[in-house]
Amino acid sequence: MKSVDYESVMARRNETMLSALGLDYAPFLQHPVTFDYEALMAQVAYSLDAVREIQACAGVGDTALIELRQINRLVRKLAPKGRGARIFVKDEAANPSGSYKARRAALSLHHAKASGFKGAVAATSGNYGAAVASQAAMRGLDCIVVQEVFDSLGIGQPEIVEKGRACEVYGAEVLQLSVGPELFYQFLRVLEETGYFNASLYTPYAIAGVEPLGVEIVEQMKAATGAAPDAVICTHAGGGNLTGTARGLIKAGASACKVIAASVDLAGLHMASDTDFNRKHFTTGHTGFGIPFAGWPDRTDVPRNAARALRYMDRYLLVKQGEVFYVTEALARLEGLERGPAGNIALAAAIALAQEMNADQTIVVQETEYAGAGKQPSAQLSFARDRGIDIRRGDPEDEVPGTSVVIPDHPSRLKLRDVDLPRVRKSLIRKAKGMMPEGSALNQEDIDFLAAETRSVPQFVRDCLKAMSDR
Ligand SMILES: Cc1ncc(COP(=O)(O)O)c(C=O)c1O
Numbered sequence: 439m440k441s442v443d444y445e446s447v448m449a450r451r452n453e454t455m456l457s458a459l460g461l462d463y464a465p466f467l468q469h470p471v472t473f474d475y476e477a478l479m480a481q482v483a484y485s486l487d488a489v490r491e492i493q494a495c496a497g498v499g500d501t502a503l504i505e506l507r508q509i510n511r512l513v514r515k516l517a518p519k520g521r522g523a524r525i526f527v528k529d530e531a532a533n534p535s536g537s538y539k540a541r542r543a544a545l546s547l548h549h550a551k552a553s554g555f556k557g558a559v560a561a562t563s564g565n566y567g568a569a570v571a572s573q574a575a576m577r578g579l580d581c582i583v584v585q586e587v588f589d590s591l592g593i594g595q596p597e598i599v600e601k602g603r604a605c606e607v608y609g610a611e612v613l614q615l616s617v618g619p620e621l622f623y624q625f626l627r628v629l630e631e632t633g634y635f636n637a638s639l640y641t642p643y644a645i646a647g648v649e650p651l652g653v654e655i656v657e658q659m660k661a662a663t664g665a666a667p668d669a670v671i672c673t674h675a676g677g678g679n680l681t682g683t684a685r686g687l688i689k690a691g692a693s694a695c696k697v698i699a700a701s702v703d704l705a706g707l708h709m710a711s712d713t714d715f716n717r718k719h720f721t722t723g724h725t726g727f728g729i730p731f732a733g734w735p736d737r738t739d740v741p742r743n744a745a746r747a748l749r750y751m752d753r754y755l756l757v758k759q760g761e762v763f764y765v766t767e768a769l770a771r772l773e774g775l776e777r778g779p780a781g782n783i784a785l786a787a788a789i790a791l792a793q794e795m796n797a798d799q800t801i802v803v804q805e806t807e808y809a810g811a812g813k814q815p816s817a818q819l820s821f822a823r824d825r826g827i828d829i830r831r832g833d834p835e836d837e838v839p840g841t842s843v844v845i846p847d848h849p850s851r852l853k854l855r856d857v858d859l860p861r862v863r864k865s866l867i868r869k870a871k872g873m874m875p876e877g878s879a880l881n882q883e884d885i886d887f888l889a890a891e892t893r894s895v896p897q898f899v900r901d902c903l904k905a906m907s908d909r
Contacts, residue, residue: 585601585602696752719819
């Protein structure tokens with residue numbers, strides 16, 4: 439019998455994780471920083487066409503691309519003359535389980551079944567749990583979802599509680615936990631006890647599963663407008679959404695298309711804090727994940743994260759909570775599309791961005807998600823009001839995360855706010871430098887790797903390293 443106290447379970451974490459993944463990360467761990475990212479992605483044993491076929495068999499993908507005609511009229515009214523790009527949205531809510539996460543789960547679960555696993559485990563409080571549960575159900579696999587739901591008072595955010603119910607509807611067993619470090623411990627214990635597949639969000643399979651989304655965008659935009667889009671906006675948290683989509687765009691030949699990240703600004707709230715846990719009104723697509731994952735992706739349940747968003751991001755925009763609630767209502771009232779919050783984060787950014795771009799340009803918001811009761815603005819805002827959050831109309835610029843939600847009093851209040859990407863890049867380079875053992879320096883190969891990691895050039899990396907050693 440293996441002992442199951444916290445220290446013993448944690449000490450076995452590497453062997454537990456590896457046997458539950460069916461992937462060999464050893465070749466990618468020989469250096470503390472540098473590894474061959476494309477070789478990691480090439481571990482996926484299926485071509486892009488094969489991935490699309492596997493997903494089609496599971497009812498995943500090939501979602502509609504919708505032009506937001508009424509919103510586009512509004513944008514033209516707000517924009518200076520000659521400006522106002524056309525916005526289109528990929529209706530990912532049409533996937534089984536209601537979000538793009540079905541793409542991420544489909545290939546992993548196909549691989550799990552093909553590798554002989556009897557079930558799959560996912561540690562997530564988000565849409566991914568429902569996606570894994572749904573894909574497992576389709577394939578006759580067992581599914582266990584380990585979910586962080588409650589604060590220490592036993593209170594759960596409406597969206598997270600709803601997602602737990604969704605997982606159960608698909609037949610998954612759901613282990614509901616309160617916020618804190620026990621999530622990972624419980625996850626490891628479940629993997630050890632069951633021998634099930636670790637359906638991690640961050641394996642090459644999970645990312646390759648998103649690539650067809652980028653390919654579909656190019657194909658559908660070419661059919662609709664004669665050209666690939668000028669910009670694609672992705673709601674960004676852990677980075678898989680953006681990474682997979684961007685890789686798909688490149689595979690479809692649209693390398694010139696700008697890839698833009700968008701997150702809700704939750705500056706000042708601590709994600710692991712019991713008291714802040716229920717003072718945020720978005721469960722994903724916010725800066726609490728988005729900034730740390732862009733600045734250092736290897737903070738997950740796999741040794742090397744296949745989601746490396748900073749490699750692909752041309753720009754990173756922030757929106758306010760109040761703006762997203764407003765845009766959620768606008769999408770329903772103007773376009774007749776009631777959709778959940780995640781995609782509307784990117785849409786809020788798109789409405790501001792479109793006013794900066796020319797009228798003959800196009801933007802694709804690359805996802806919607808389903809709108810269940812716990813995802814509606816009314817549920818989130820009632821929950822916020824019960825926690826003493828000040829909810830009012832006005833200028834969202836005045837919003838203070840955890841204290842107020844300010845719903846725009848006019849659509850012209852939707853603003854562009856850029857994250858300082860050079861700063862995020864420098865922070866990644868600093869962290870990489872800190873990973874090197876005492877006395878060993880980063881060589882040319884490492885500098886090239888870091889330039890790719892940060893979507894910069896070797897000279898930028900060298901300048902950053904020099905500035906750090908001069909200090
Ligand atoms: C519907 C939806 N959109 C976007 C995201 C963000 O994706 P990522 O974490 O890969 O950046 C999530 C993640 O939770 C999601 O569930």
